[in-house]
Amino acid sequence: MKKLIGKKRNPWLPVVAAIMRREKNILLGLRPEGGSLAGLWELPGGKIELGEQPERALARELKEELNIDAEIGHLLFATTHSYGEIGILILFYEVNYWHGQPQPEHHSNIKWVHLDEISNMPLSDANRNVLDRIIKLLK
Ligand code: DGT
Numbered sequence: 001m002k003k004l005i006g007k008k009r010n011p012w013l014p015v016v017a018a019i020m021r022r023e024k025n026i027l028l029g030l031r032p033e034g035g036s037l038a039g040l041w042e043l044p045g046g047k048i049e050l051g052e053q054p055e056r057a058l059a060r061e062l063k064e065e066l067n068i069d070a071e072i073g074h075l076l077f078a079t080t081h082s083y084g085e086i087g088i089l090i091l092f093y094e095v096n097y098w099h100g101q102p103q104p105e106h107h108s109n110i111k112w113v114h115l116d117e118i119s120n121m122p123l124s125d126a127n128r129n130v131l132d133r134i135i136k137l138l139k
Contacts, residue, residue, distance in 0.1 A: 012087040016058040017045035018095040019076060020102075024115050024138050029065065029107030031124075036083075041113075041121045043092070044102075054091055062095070065106040070098040077133055081126035090126055115139065 020027040028041040044065050048057040055072040062070040073094035080089050104110045113121060115138040119131060127134075 010082075010085050010087060012089060014048040014054070015045060015088050015090045016048055016054050016061065017043040017090050017092050018058055018062060018070070018072075019043065019092055019134065019137065020095045020098070021138060022112050025112035026115070026118065026134065026138060027102060028111055028113050028118075028121065028123075029104065030109040030111075032106065032108045037124050039122065040124045041111075042124050042127055044107075044110075045090075055093065058093055058095070062098070066100075066102040066110070067105050068098040068100040068102055070095050073097075076137070077130060079126060079129045081129060088126060090130075092130065 018027075027044060029044050031037045031040050031042055033039070044062055045058055046061040046065070048054055052060075054075075058072050059070055062068055073096050076092045076094050078089065078091050080087060082088070102110055115135050118135060123131070
């Protein structure tokens with residue numbers, strides 16, 4: 001095994017994202033102007049804080065971003081992507097139950113998108129990696 005101590009390693013960010021379904025539609029949010037990946041649609045979610053459990057992080061993000069109290073379901077799949085020197089690992093969770101009506105508290109818009117429309121949306125590259133799997137779930 002290679003010795004890692006003393007070697008510079010690229011940073012990784014762990015991210016959680018929610019797959020929220022309504023029949024054959026999925027909830028997407030439009031990333032706001034001025035931030036990273038502005039103008040791209042994404043699944044609601046965000047970074048896991050240090051020491052935070054992934055499910056707890058996703059419930060927190062959904063409260064902050066959509067003002068809903070969500071019950072986090074199963075871990076469905078994961079993907080990695082790199083933005084320059086930084087890697088992200090995204091864990092996608094099923095979210096079938098929540099209290100409240102999702103509101104765009106963080107995104108410039110939110111939208112229930114039909115499975116036939118998803119591939120036409122400008123999506124983050126990390127989401128494109130898992131598009132087939134998302135569409136399969138909605139069928
Ligand atoms: P940032 O990236 O520093 O502008 O901060 P935030 O607060 O806009 O980003 P946040 O907390 O949503 O972190 C998620 C990171 O993962 C962000 O760099 C964008 C990236 N990402 C790629 N695909 C997705 C996705 O489907 N959903 C979410 N929530 N983030 C994604």
